[in-house]
Amino acid sequence: MKINIIGAGLAGLSAALTLAENGIKSNLISVQQSERAQSVMAEGGINACLNTMGENDKIEYHYEDTLRGGVYLADPDAVRGLCEAAPGIVKKFASLGVPFEQNENGIIQRNFGGQKKKRTAYVKSSTGKMLMTALIDEVRKYEARGMVTRYPNHSLVRLIVKENRCFGAVVQNTYTKEILSLNGAVILATGGLNGLFEGMTTGTTQNTSDAAAMLFSQGVALSNLEMIQYHPTTIGIQGKRLLISEAARGEGGRLYILRSGKPWYFMEEKYPELKNLMPRDVVSAEMVTVSSLPECDDQVYLDMTGIEKSVWKTRLSDLREQCIHYISLDPAKKPIPVSPGIHYFMGGVWVDKNHRTSVRNLYAAGECACQYHGANRLGGNSLLGAVYGGQAAAKTVMNESKENDIKADRAEENTADVSPAFARKICEILYRSLPIVRNESDMNNALSELKALKNTAENQAEMNRANLALAVVQSAIERRETRGAHKRTDYPERDDDNFKKQTVARLQNGKVEITFKEIGEDLS
Amino acid sequence: MKITVKIKRQNSPDSAPFYQTIHRECDKETSVATLIREINAENISDIEGKPVEEISWECSCLQKKCGACAMRINGIPRLACDTKIAELKSKSVTLEPLKKFPVVRDLIVDRSVMRKNLLAIHNWLESEASQSEKNVDLAYDASRCIQCGCCLEVCPNFTAGESFFGAAAFVPASRILSQLPKGKKYDLVKEYGKHIYSGCGKSLSCHNICPVGIDIEHKLSNSNAVAVWKRFFK
Numbered sequence: 001m002k003i004n005i006i007g008a009g010l011a012g013l014s015a016a017l018t019l020a021e022n023g024i025k026s027n028l029i030s031v032q033q034s035e036r037a038q039s040v041m042a043e044g045g046i047n048a049c050l051n052t053m054g055e056n057d058k059i060e061y062h063y064e065d066t067l068r069g070g071v072y073l074a075d076p077d078a079v080r081g082l083c084e085a086a087p088g089i090v091k092k093f094a095s096l097g098v099p100f101e102q103n104e105n106g107i108i109q110r111n112f113g114g115q116k117k118k119r120t121a122y123v124k125s126s127t128g129k130m131l132m133t134a135l136i137d138e139v140r141k142y143e144a145r146g147m148v149t150r151y152p153n154h155s156l157v158r159l160i161v162k163e164n165r166c167f168g169a170v171v172q173n174t175y176t177k178e179i180l181s182l183n184g185a186v187i188l189a190t191g192g193l194n195g196l197f198e199g200m201t202t203g204t205t206q207n208t209s210d211a212a213a214m215l216f217s218q219g220v221a222l223s224n225l226e227m228i229q230y231h232p233t234t235i236g237i238q239g240k241r242l243l244i245s246e247a248a249r250g251e252g253g254r255l256y257i258l259r260s261g262k263p264w265y266f267m268e269e270k271y272p273e274l275k276n277l278m279p280r281d282v283v284s285a286e287m288v289t290v291s292s293l294p295e296c297d298d299q300v301y302l303d304m305t306g307i308e309k310s311v312w313k314t315r316l317s318d319l320r321e322q323c324i325h326y327i328s329l330d331p332a333k334k335p336i337p338v339s340p341g342i343h344y345f346m347g348g349v350w351v352d353k354n355h356r357t358s359v360r361n362l363y364a365a366g367e368c369a370c371q372y373h374g375a376n377r378l379g380g381n382s383l384l385g386a387v388y389g390g391q392a393a394a395k396t397v398m399n400e401s402k403e404n405d406i407k408a409d410r411a412e413e414n415t416a417d418v419s420p421a422f423a424r425k426i427c428e429i430l431y432r433s434l435p436i437v438r439n440e441s442d443m444n445n446a447l448s449e450l451k452a453l454k455n456t457a458e459n460q461a462e463m464n465r466a467n468l469a470l471a472v473v474q475s476a477i478e479r480r481e482t483r484g485a486h487k488r489t490d491y492p493e494r495d496d497d498n499f500k501k502q503t504v505a506r507l508q509n510g511k512v513e514i515t516f517k518e519i520g521e522d523l524s
Numbered sequence: 525m526k527i528t529v530k531i532k533r534q535n536s537p538d539s540a541p542f543y544q545t546i547h548r549e550c551d552k553e554t555s556v557a558t559l560i561r562e563i564n565a566e567n568i569s570d571i572e573g574k575p576v577e578e579i580s581w582e583c584s585c586l587q588k589k590c591g592a593c594a595m596r597i598n599g600i601p602r603l604a605c606d607t608k609i610a611e612l613k614s615k616s617v618t619l620e621p622l623k624k625f626p627v628v629r630d631l632i633v634d635r636s637v638m639r640k641n642l643l644a645i646h647n648w649l650e651s652e653a654s655q656s657e658k659n660v661d662l663a664y665d666a667s668r669c670i671q672c673g674c675c676l677e678v679c680p681n682f683t684a685g686e687s688f689f690g691a692a693a694f695v696p697a698s699r700i701l702s703q704l705p706k707g708k709k710y711d712l713v714k715e716y717g718k719h720i721y722s723g724c725g726k727s728l729s730c731h732n733i734c735p736v737g738i739d740i741e742h743k744l745s746n747s748n749a750v751a752v753w754k755r756f757f758k
Binding site: 032033035036037038040041094095096097098099102123124126129130133134137138140141143144150152153175204205206237238239240242322326420421424 | 554555557558561564565582583584585586587589590591592605628629632634635636639642643646647648649650652653655659660661663664667668669670671696699700703
């Protein structure tokens with residue numbers, strides 16, 4: 001038995017390692033090598049209840065914070081598994097050589113948004129890169145033993161699906177253009193849907209959303225697509241948004257806006273308990289609110305000038321260097337202008353708590369999957385979710401997958417890409433209609449525009465991307481309430497009676513259909 | 525400002541390379557990555573009136589965290605996302621693929637030799653990492669390596685496929701070497717002598733080229749101390 005893993009970022013590597021440690025071989029397929037994966041960009045840290053800070057932290061509190069932060073849209077059973085496994089995961093990374101900041105009590109943890117205890121382990125503001133380096137080296141050990149076979153520079157062309165069962169994947173070598181059919185169960189670890197908002201996110205250009213769009217066209221159900229996280233502190237740079245890690249606020253950074261010419265620390269006044277470290281959806285929405293007040297300026301600033309020298313040196317040196325390099329401002333000396341930017345997709349491929357998708361023998365983990373974060377992800381839970389999700393998916397595959405040898409049909413594979421112009425049009429429509437605070441009429445306009453655009457699609461990839469974009473907008477229209485990252489002017493209240501449910505998007509006969517299902521229930 | 529962009533094109537590994545030249549107006553703060561993206565998003569012609577087909581290149585994070593976009597820019601290996609036109613101090617911008625790796629298409633080269641070399645020297649921990657205040661900074665700095673290949677491009681001793689593996693191998697190895705518990709014999713130590721120590725001419729041309737500013741000389745001296753001189757790292 002050999003399992004196919006699509007994507008070699010943190011979730012894919014984690015799945016490969018778990019399989020290898022259990023004596024199961026895998027193919028690790030990725031468009032670029034692991035060092036280029038978006039996981040290397042994760043900055044602030046990884047959450048786990050290690051209770052090293054003398055705050056009497058408990059796994060139960062991590063569980064509660066995660067569910068509350070996600071406004072009760074995440075599967076409680078899955079979140080419990082995540083939080084229980086977290087301390088072991090962080091300790092394993094320490095044993096793999098990740099140089100977490102430590103003191104005599106063990107790994108030091110910092111404050112992060114939406115959490116009442118110091119629970120975020122970190123290596124400066126480069127935590128993702130450090131975890132990735134350690135995991136890449138560890139997986140290499142199993143590669144040498146023949147347990148992991150890497151297919152770098154290979155992209156997913158399609159899945160081999162028959163009667164709602166996955167038998168493998170057709171992939172293409174992007175260097176030689178050779179097409180390859182790989183049999184066996186498939187774990188998707190393809191990352192977030194950045195490509196839908198090309199140039200407007202903090203992520204990589206490699207996360208095109210093409211894999212999710214293709215899966216959607218092949219009948220795979222997607223879920224909670226309307227839940228798109230705007231990170232409060234980003235800055236536009238060439239071709240993208242630059243993330244200013246939540247660690248900046250975790251270490252004492254303060255948000256303010258000039259009100260009648262004087263700094264107003266609005267988060268501290270409005271939320272005296274967690275202040276600047278409220279969950280990201282709350283902070284971003286407040287930034288929109290205050291910057292639209294007539295007595296306030298348009299621009300919110302992040303003031304880090306009060307952070308001690310020693311903290312800059314040991315914990316934030318990389319963040320400081322990044323600001324100086326990209327925006328020519330030294331955050332230790334001057335407040336920096338920030339605004340919310342698209343950072344994470346809580347929704348994605350629908351999975352159950354064991355990471356099964358709607359197609360048998362097909363699993364998904366990491367940001368591409370809809371798991372753990374509900375309507376809003378807490379900082380520090382993405383690295384954790386990717387690692388744990390990869391492990392969980394691998395364990396489910398081991399229990400369920402059987403050898404099979406159905407080969408892909410011989411077909412003329414469609415490998416044409418989405419043109420930059422088509423991608424830009426999709427982005428313009430989505431970005432306009434899905435801001436932090438949304439309304440039905442803008443989204444209805446977007447639907448009409450997307451349908452018109454879909455008619456101009458020149459290849460299958462463009463058709464798929466248009467369908468995925470339609471699914472995102474339709475999901476957002478159908479959720480007629482305000483919850484987490486999905487805020488609406490026309491439905492400003494949370495409506496648990498009707499919408500404490502997962503949005504499910506499917507493509508039926510070429511049309512996007514949206515339904516709702518109870519959290520934790522299987523798909524029918 | 526008006527610039528002249530000269531791009532080395534090659535359709536496949538076997539086809540003959542050629543240069544294509546474009547005149548272009550751009551802001552001096554524009555990065556080379558943005559320049560390529562803009563050229564690719566438009567239908568433009570070169571100075572001979574021929575259409576400029578989409579330029580093949582690798583790109584991912586756009587903020588010098590992933591190493592994908594390494595190429596030769598006016599003869600110097602660097603990251604396209606981290607190079608502004610103004611820094612080149614020239615109105616002429618020449619883009620070429622890295623020379624030490626086989627060309628796939630245009631500016632894309634096959635850098636898989638770096639991964640193979642790390643596999644060949646057994647670059648992994650054979651037992652639980654030993655971490656202390658002494659090696660934590662080294663582990664951090666070494667772990668920042670983005671495997672872009674710029675260090676190998678300028679190395680007088682490195683040739684892809686030959687026995688010397690260069691900084692792209694010894695920087696990652698320095699983390700592992702610093703974290704291996706003492707008292708055992710490790711494959712990495714043996715391979716290090718064969719593939720790094722014995723082939724390095726100590727030119728240290730790699731030291732200043734690293735796009736993320738890793739202190740490469742420090743990694744080399746520490747790794748040599750552990751692997752060759754059997755001393756604990758400094």
